[in-house]
Amino acid sequence: MTIQNKPAANKNLDSIRKTIANHKRHDFIFASLGTLVIASLTITLLILFLDLVIDGYPRFNLDFFSNFPSRRAARAGILSAWIGSSLVLLVTFFVAVPLGITSGVYLEEYAKKNWFSDLIEINVSNLAGVPSIIYGLLALGLFVYSFGLGQSILTAGLTLALLMLPIVIVSTREAIRSIPVHIREAAYAVGATKWQVCRNHVIPYSYGGILTGVIIGMARAIGETAPVITIGALTFIAFLPPSPIGLEPPFINFDWLESGFTVLPIQMFNWISRPQLAFHVNAAATGAVIIMLTLLMNGFAIKLRYNIRKKIKW
Amino acid sequence: MNPENDLIISQRLAKNFQRNFRERLIEFGLLCSGLIAIFITLAIVYVLVSEAIPFFQHVSIIDFLTDTVWTPNYSIKHYGILPLISGTLTTTGIALIVAVPLGTITAIYLSEFASHKVREIIKPILELLVGVPTVVFGYFALMLVTPMLQKIYPDLTTFNMLGPGIVMGIMIVPYIASVAEDSMRAVPMSMREGAYAMGATRFQTAIRVITPAAISGIVAAYILAISRAVGETMIVAIAAGQQPNFTFNPVESAATITSYIVSVALGDLEHGGIGYQSIFAAGLTLLIMTLLINILGHAVRKKYAERY
Incomplete structure (x- = not known):
């Protein structure tokens, strides 16, 4: 067998x-x-x-960074664009970061679990999925015309802040969520109020995670083009906004907020859209500047997050 | 009673009151910023609808939805959204043809095949790719991809939908990969171990066990990709031409909803004019499209949600 x-x-x-x-x-x-x-x-x-x-x-030379845009490609530079980008981002930062963090803290620490907090939550995640050009239309209707802010640095900064907000909120919430409950309980046990717990413990400990989100959001804001075009930003700017820092008291002025502006990606878009090849070189150089900034910022954020994950104390 | 004690108590009560009042005030402030998300949503809907209403008083909604010509700048004005929708759908379709296979393969590879070390290197690279501004991708489409395609297919015009569609696909691969990978990694280890114990290979486990278990997350990734592609602006505005064209032929040039908005915004905007209103009507259409896609995605996810 x-x-x-x-x-x-x-x-x-x-x-x-x-x-x-x-x-x-x-x-x-x-x-x-x-x-x-x-x-x-x-x-x-x-x-x-x-x-x-x-x-x-x-x-790639100093002239490129210190010249205004010009009809002659070889003499054109990105002075007004990089200054415009910096000022717009300054506004974005000071609007989106405080709003985003407080909003995240509210949702994570204060909001009771009910239909209302669900509603806010759905809204935040929906906002993250709204196409960026829609924010541009919102800004055009609301900031430019209803509020009468015009096509100014303030308008652009607010618009980009709206775009950045969901990123900051989400990263704040994630950072807060990773803090164990016993830290809060310990603080409550010695008599701290809710806000004291938040201010002295929860927010400082989630600092790294929030910073990561802020950097990623800012990197996105630098390269964001469509909404800024939609509010009607000019593409040819051969002047600088008034300086934010004056030599005489009160040393700081806010006239620049109302100034016209251009930003790096719009300058790049403008140069790509021209038929002359010489301008395409300028566009590539501007693109290289933008992509270097965003890669550096994103890289830094990724590294930061990696470090936080590695040395969590609890 | 000791009067001194009374004083201390009343002081404490006063302090307590102060403290509670401050807490309430702070909570109220935080609530206000928590409400900002709702406020923004309402503002978006309000602005788009209120600016689109006068447009629809001028153009009937039936013409808007059925006319196949969009010529707001010509003397004979036509406002049919279909050419813009066809451009949007064509570029989105090309992008998905590129991104869905590449993104899914990347996700399966990262989640089931790659070692921990490889994953730690690849994921940051994908994140960097997400961070690349779209205007740079547009340059890439116009100056690099379209000339390359022209070598294969010489009749291709400088502005076409194929090049930007492909570049858009590359742009959304990381979105699909990271969301799909997250959902695959969320499948419990016991299911993998079960499959391996039955003698399944990695590939068999990935395709027959992990993918079906994670399908709701994978679909969510595709939905996210579609809404990204539909709302993408700069790549198509730069490389697809801005001429509305009712066609689904990818080698022709066309405008999408988003690139139309950009082209109008670049010109002189007359506040309250029909051109100004038309971009809000277009924006409203775009918002409704993304909303429908998201609702569809939600429904599909609910239907296929796997409970382990």
Whole structure:
């Protein structure tokens, strides 16, 4: 009996081995495919960066940063654009960060779990999914015309702040959520009020996580173009807004908030849209500046988050 | 009773009152900023609707939805949204054809195949790709991808929907990959172990066990990708041309809803004019489209949500 069965069993074993080898081959093929896809994505990112740097290389000099845009491509620079971007981001920062953090603290620490907090929550996650150009339309209807702020730095800063807000709220909430309850309980046990717990414990401990969100949000705001175009920002600006810091008292003035402006991505878009190739070089150089800023900021944020995750104390 | 004690108590009560009052005040302040999200949503709806109403008094809603010509700048004005929708859908479709396979493969690879070390390197790279501004992607589409496509297909015009569609696809791969990967990693280890114990390979486990278990998250990732692609502006505004064109042919140039808004905003906006109102009507259409996509996504997720 056993002797007769042996060839059959062998045959069976062979087919099983074949099947296993086949399946292992599938594994290998898929793993290679995955590696290939990820490698090509990485290479795309590299090409994107190198292409901009190589194309824009002839314009990397001090003049490019200290000249106004000009009809002659070789003399045009991004002075008004980078100053405009900085001032707009200043407004964005001072609006979005306090609002985002307090909103996050409210949702995480104060809000009772009911339909109302659910409503706010749904709203926050919906806002994160609204296309950025819709914020531009909101700003055009509300800030520019209803509030009469015009096409100013203030309007652009507020618009980008709206875009950044959901990012700050979400990161604040995530950071707060990772703080264990016993820290709060310990503070309550020695008689702290709710706000004291928040101010002295919850907010300081979630500082790193919030900072990560703020940096990512700011990096996004730097490159955001569509909403700023929609509010009607000018594309050719050959003047600077009034300086925020004066030489005479009170040293700080806010006239710049009402000034016209342009920002880096709009300057880049303007140069791409022109038919002359010489301007495309300028566009590439501007793009290289933008992408370097965003990559640096995002890289810093990622590193920061990694560090926080590594040295959590509790 | 000791009068001194009374004094201390009343002082304490006063202090207590002060303290409670301050707490209430702070809570109220925090509530106000918590309400900002609702306020923004309401403001968006209010602004879009209130500016679109005068537009629809001028253009009937049936013409708006059925006319196939969009020529707000010509002497004979037509306001049919269909050419803008066709442009939006075509670029979104191309982007999805690129992004769905690449994103899904990346997600499965990262979640089921890659070692911890590889994942720690790849995920930041994907995040960096998310951070690249769209105007830079637009430059990439116009100056690099379209010329490359022209070598393969010489009849391609400088402005077309194919190049920006592909670039948009590359842009949304990281979104799909990270959301889908998160949902795959959330599948409990016991399910993987069960499959391995039955002799399944990694690939079999990934395809037949993990993917079905995580399908609601994967669908959510696709939905997110669609709404990103529909709302994407700068890539199409730069590289697809801004000429409304009722076509689904990817090699032609066309305008999307978003690129129309940009092209109007770049010109002279006459406040209250029909051109000004038309961008709000277009924006409202876009908002409704993304809303419908999100509702659909929510429904699909609910239907396929897996409980383990």
